[in-house]
Amino acid sequence: MTARETNPGAPDGERPPPVRPALDASTWREIAHLLMNLLTSLVGFIYVVTVLALGVGLTVTVIGFPALALGLLGARQLGKLERARARALLGVRIQEPSPMPLRKGGGMFQRLWMALKDPVAWRTCLYDFIRLPWGILTFTVTLVSLFVLWPLLPYLARGLTNVDRAMVRGLLSPSDELERRVRELEQGRGVVVDTAAADLRRIERDLHDGAQARLVNLAMGLGLAKEKLLEDPDAAAAMVDEAHGEVKLALQELRDLARGIHPAVLTDRGLDAALSSVASRCTVPVRVTVDLPARPAEAIEGISYFTVSELLQNISKHSGAASASVDVWRSGERLLIEVRDDGRGGARLDGGTGMAGLAERLGAVDGLFVIDSPTGGPTTVTAELPWRDRESEPQRK
Amino acid sequence: MRVVIAEDSVLLREGLTRLLTDRGHDVVAGVGDGDALIKTITELADGGELPDVVVADVRMPPTHTDEGVRAAVTLRARYPDLGVLVLSQYVEERYATELLAGSSRGVGYLLKDRVAEVREFVDAVVRVARGGTALDPEVVAQLLGRSRKQDVLAALTPREREVLGLMAEGRTNSAIARQLVVSDGAVEKHVSNIFLKLGLSPSDGDHRRVLAVLTYLNS
Amino acid sequence: MATHYGQGYGEWGGPGSQGAGERAHRLPAALRAPFEGRTWGEFCYLLLGLPIGIVMFACSVTLVSAGAGLLVTFLGIPVLAGALAACRGFGALERARARGLLGLDVAAPEPLVVKGDGPMAWIGAMLKSGTSWRQLLYTLVQFPWAVFSFIVGVAFWTTGWALLSYPLWFWVFPMFGGQGGIQLYGDDMHRVYLDNPLEISVTALVGLLITLATPWIVRGLTSVDRLLVYGLLGPSRLATRVVELESDRGVVVDTAAADLRRIERDLHDGAQARLVNLAMDLGLAKEKLTEDPQAAARMVDEAHGEVKTALQELRDLARGIHPAVLTDRGLDAALSSVASRCTVPVQVEVDLPARPVPAIEGIAYFTVSELLQNISKHARASRATVDVWRVENRLLLQVTDNGIGGADAAHGSGLAGLAARLDAVDGVLVVDSPPGGPTRITAELPWRT
Known part of the structure; x- marks a missing residue:
């Protein structure tokens, strides 16, 4: 399941290893987390309550808002610590929120306002605020079970930490998904525009x-032949013959x-037909198997075709394979392409065989490109594209 | 006539070589890029054997852009006696302007298509080698279209415009007369009318005449 | 969305702003x-605003404070999420009310994005969503x-109509409740x-003025409501941008694919x-070369013409x-050539400090090239100009001609496609x-180097 693990779009898909009665390393880490809960939640609670109460209380004076802003910046740091702890002890894979763009200019008040409305900090405050009872509960339960209920401890620890995991994911994850999406889309659009321009230049x-x-050469040959036709028919015949060969080559090239x-x-x-031809x-x-209920949008069809075509070219050139297969099917709102070969493997994104270019092109349209190619083979390349239905063809010049 | 050919497509280089050799000209060297062209010409010139004319493609390695034009401009500045004929799949008035900058002596700029008319093409090469001018009709059309003197040009009769175009291509009066199937005298009359209407002083040398016309169009 | 709002707002801008069809009225707008x-x-919007406002305010304040109070017990989280969900419901209701009564069309905000299954995921998403x-x-x-605008609106409306109809009242009930008309002033000594x-006609006149002013006051009050609905209940700027970018990307992908198909x-x-034809000609000529040299010569001649045309086409x-x-x-050079x-x-003027990236250069080139083609075909102009320059991070292109004008980006003549x-x-x-010209078309592109 390489595909799943390298899938950047999937939700945090990590599952902790299954629970076993014996206390293994992961269980110990979970227990450690539960025991630490008391201390961290106490610190967090006190910090948040003090800062908020002070900040809000002082808002009648001038320093209230700056104090509150500083407090919120501090809360952000607490959140960072908690994320690090969850990452280390619970194996939660969670992204860091984008840092506050405080350096990016703006006046004093603008920055202050930015810090005051920072959603990440407020959610961290919420997190710290509700953690105290939970921290006390988990600390007590875990401590007691350590001595009394130890056969049940792994299950108990898993259950309690699952609540922790949910809280961390719900309240400490980044909140600027839209900004990130906008950035990603702008980049994608740029890549599409640039590659389209580069394509035209290449053509x-x-x-x-x-x-x-070739045609210039042909024209020249015919011009000469025309002149000689009547004076030196034999030479002219040879030239016409040559021109005839040339025109066939030109056709082939075109x-x-x-x-x-x-x-x-x-x-x-x-x-189906196009891939069979490739x-x-x-x-x-x-072996080509295309299993699609209908034809996708033209652009998607085109990208799929060129992806497979380039992968097969790579197989011809580099893989040393004896056979290969291409499968194309639809799964939900995605078009899936799998190209396999039994060659020597070792294909890499950065291997300079055009794979990086393919991945970039697919990424630009919200597609995915996953290579699974251990040294010694076999190689499986999976590409995923968003499915778009074919509409009435947009008429553009 | 001694010729150097610069063309990256081996096929075309050989075709051109064969064509010119066939007509009794001597192809001294064939090169594949702009730097090599300059180097070869410099070597030949140092040996006192400067060729009569260079036939150069525009798009050549390493950048595949406009090497040929750049090399041609360099060579024209360095060896005023050397004829330079630039061949290309496309003609651009910008390149024509660059090539003609300063002087229209011994310069040519033709579409590659023109090699199809073997005799005319070889004539053009010879003309350039002798210090004449050979501009593609397409370039001339662009220059005419581009000119800011549209009011004056509109005052010419259609036949006079035709003659003006052929003049700008670098043809002599008798060649123009042959092309239009009229007498030499008629062409001379047209030419003097044109010079009168454009307000240019008539000049005798063919290439000076071309230059006058082109400068007028470009100004 | 800004344009939607602008249009909707402008159209409803004042009581006097009428469509052309209603201009035939004999009464002045006022x-x-x-x-x-x-x-x-x-007015109905103002009246309804109060009861609905009370319900909404009560619900959300109750739920949110309950949720906040219960936060410490962890039970508060779902309650808070529920409160936010209720607010989303209220939002939908309010958008519908604004659409029905104010004619203000605000699109629904982006839907909740729930990653994963289960109530925890839903709660997390609800709390995280800025829209909620x-x-x-x-x-x-x-x-x-709503309280303020209800009071002001109702007070003006009733006062206006009451005073306006005062002559009628006075005529029907000269004495009412022991009083002879409206008491303007009263103390122990005097009653006025x-x-x-x-006095009665002055009162009616004041009533008339108030009645006539009321629509404008109501309009003023509801425009604040419009702002509230538009600003707080619509889709966020970012979400709109995401939608726009997704469609943009679709357009560029499709255009690129269509370009390749066209080529x-x-x-x-x-x-x-043409080459197939040529190959055939040459094949025939080859056969005839020895038997019928004249025919062969003709064919070679034809083939020669064909190859020249093919070159021109290519x-x-x-x-x-x-x-x-x-x-x-x-x-500069490319546009001169076009x-x-x-x-x-x-006349072409290009004033650029450097060259932009190839993609932008290409788009700029094809834009000008298409505009000039349009001028050749449709404008019947006798001269045109092309100017290209840069302003900060935008590349500007301006093409003008002195033709017949009447070009329209809405339909036809390729301008719509160009705009897209x-x-x-x-x-x-x-x-x-x-109509009648002159035409000035300005295009703006982002500058990238």
Whole structure:
């Protein structure tokens, strides 16, 4: 399940190891956490109550708001400690909230206001405020069970720490998901725009270096042949012959270029036919299975096609595989692509084989790209794309 | 005539070489990029064997942008007697302006398509080698379209515009007469009318005439 | 959302602002205002505001304080989440009320994003969502305002109508409750009643003025409500931006894919078809070369013409894909080249301190190129100008012509597509083209280097 673990979009998917009657390391850590609860919740409670009471009480004077802001900044630090503790002892995987952008200019009052309305700090205050009774309860129960109920202790510890985990996740997780999403989307859009522009430049280059050059040569050959046709028919015949060969080569080149731009069969017949055609040109025998209830949106279809096409090219070039398979299916709102080969493995995102580019392109449209390729093989590459239904084609020039 | 060819596509380089050799010209060297072109010409010039003309592609390694034009401009500045004919898949008036900056002596800028008309192409190479001018009709059309003197240009008759275009391409009066199937005298009359309307003083040398026309269009 | 709000607000801006169809009324707007449906809608809004405000305020204050009080026992958390959920419900109700009575269309805020299953996840999401807290704030702020606006609105309305109809009252009940009319002043010595005709008509006049003023006062009061609903119950700025960006990204992905399909089709229909033809010609010529040299010569000649056309086509296609001079020399050279191909004389001024990234350069190029094509085709202009410059972190393009004008970004002539393309990269296209001209089209792109 490499896919699941490297899936950045999934919720904190970690599960603690199953509970066993014997006290193993993870149980000891949980117990330690429960015992520490008393001290930390006491400190937290006292801090929050003092700071808030002082801050709110002083708001009638000038220093009230700055004091409150400082107190909230401190609460943020407490939250940080708690997250670290949960990470170390409970194995909770939780992201740090984005730091306060206090340095980023703005006047004195603006910064003050920012600190005062910081949602992360307020939620941390809430967390510390409600923890005291829980801290007392867990400390007592755990301490007593340590001596009295020790056979049940692992189960008890797991149950109690699960509540802790929920509290940490609910109240101490970052709250700027929207900001992060905006940033991510802006980046994604930038990547799409840039790659589209780069694609067009590449096509123009290919056209210039390939078909156009060949046609110039052909035109020259024909021009010469035309002149010689009547004076020196034999030489002219050779030239026409040569030109004939040349035009066939030019056609071949144009066809390859067109396929690289956007294969006609993909527009006409969809992924199944297009992927079969790519597979048949691969040096390795490839089994293609496409199981889709309908055709996805054109852009998604295009990205899927080029992903598979590039992966198969990689397999031809680098894998040393004897056979490969391509599976495409839909699961809920996602389009899934799996490309497997029995080659020598060792494929990596940073291996310079275009994998990083693929991952970036997929990431830009909320897709995922996961490589599982132990040295010695086999290699499985899974790509995931958002499913979008095909609409009436947007007519754009 | 001694020619150096700079073209990165081996196919085209050989095609051009064959074409020119076929016509009895001597292709001294063939190179694949701008730096090599400058180096080769410098070596030849140092040996006292400066070629008559260079035929250069615009887009060459290593950057695949406009090496050819840059190299051509450098060579023209360094060796005023060297004819430079730039070939390209596309023509841009900006490059034409750069090539023509200062002088239209021994310079050419043609679309690669023009090699299809073998005789005309070889004529153009020879013309450039002898210090004449060869501009692609497309470049001339762009220069005419780009000119800010539209009011004056509008005063020309269609035939006069045609003659102006051919003049800007670098053709002699007799070549223009052949092209338009008229007598030399008729062309001369058109030319003097054009110079009158544009307010230019008539000049005798063909390339000076081209320069006058182009400067007028560009100003 | 700002535009929605702006439009809705402008349309309902004052009692006098009428659509063209209603301009035929004989009464001036000021006299009509008290009887207009819109005024009644707003008045109803004020009346309803109080009872609804009381319920909302009571509910949320009770639940929130219960939740806050119970926080120490941990039971407070679900209660607090419940309170927030109730506030979200109130928010939906209030948006509907504003839509029905004020004609203010505020979109629903982004739905709750619950990660994972179970009540804990839901509670966490509810407490974390800024939207929930904004709805709570609305229920707290709306109440005092509702009390104030209810009192003011009702007082003005009743006083106005009562005084206006005073002559009627006085005529029907000359003595009422032992008093002869409204008592203006009274102490042990004097009592002043409004009972002579002059006083009565002055009273009625004051009533009329108040009645006429009431719609404006009501409007003023409800505009604060509009602000509250719009500011606190609508989707947040960030959520709107996310929606916008998601659709933008869709547009750029689709446009890129459509571009590639178009190029493929052009290649297929143009150069490829021509080359197939050419190959055929040459094949035939090869066969005939020895038997019928004249026919062969004709075929070679044809093939020669064909290959020249193919080259021309490929060159045009390549320029349409990406002009090489743009990569080599940047916008100035590339735009000069486009301008020189335009049928209208164009003056190009590019004033840029540096070159922007290729993607932006490309979009700028194709925008100008399409605008100039439009000018060639539709504008019937005799001259045009192109200006490109940079202002802080924006790249500005301005294309003007002295043609017939009447260009419209709403439909047709490719301007709509252009506007969508620019919008997708946070650009703007502004068309200023009165019928009869001149036309001035300004495009703005983000500057990136």
